[in-house]
Amino acid sequence: MTNISVIENKISSVRKYLDILEHYKNFSKDEITGDIDRKGALERYLYLVMQASIDLTEAVISYKKLRKPSTMSESFHILEEADIITPELSQQMIKMTGFRNIIAHDYENLNYDIVYDVLQNRLSNIENLLDKITLV
Numbered sequence: 001m002t003n004i005s006v007i008e009n010k011i012s013s014v015r016k017y018l019d020i021l022e023h024y025k026n027f028s029k030d031e032i033t034g035d036i037d038r039k040g041a042l043e044r045y046l047y048l049v050m051q052a053s054i055d056l057t058e059a060v061i062s063y064k065k066l067r068k069p070s071t072m073s074e075s076f077h078i079l080e081e082a083d084i085i086t087p088e089l090s091q092q093m094i095k096m097t098g099f100r101n102i103i104a105h106d107y108e109n110l111n112y113d114i115v116y117d118v119l120q121n122r123l124s125n126i127e128n129l130l131d132k133i134t135l136v
Helices: 003-024 029-033 036-064 074-081 087-105 112-134
Strands: none
Touching: 003 036, 003 112, 029 036, 029 112, 036 074, 036 087, 036 112, 074 087, 087 112
């Protein structure tokens, strides 16, 4: 598979998860936290959209032959250094990566005010990332 194919596949995955997450925006926080299946699915799709976004940045870094990141967050710094994304978007995506880590490792202590805020207000950061990547 070529690097361009990998990038296209990652973009497709991110878009698929964003589309799925749109469905969950219709639920109140109580409707999500009160339904174990809905809650679990939301957490999983938030994790997947972030992981796919990170994988996408790493594919772009490889394609552009930029320096290799030593952490997931560093991928966004590298795209910023290459003028692919803005410093503001880089910082937002770094925060989203931290959120991804919490979902992955500290899932029993999730603050659903934050989860719901990410669902309702922060997915636009990923959409902005896609806009910048598709222009690469």
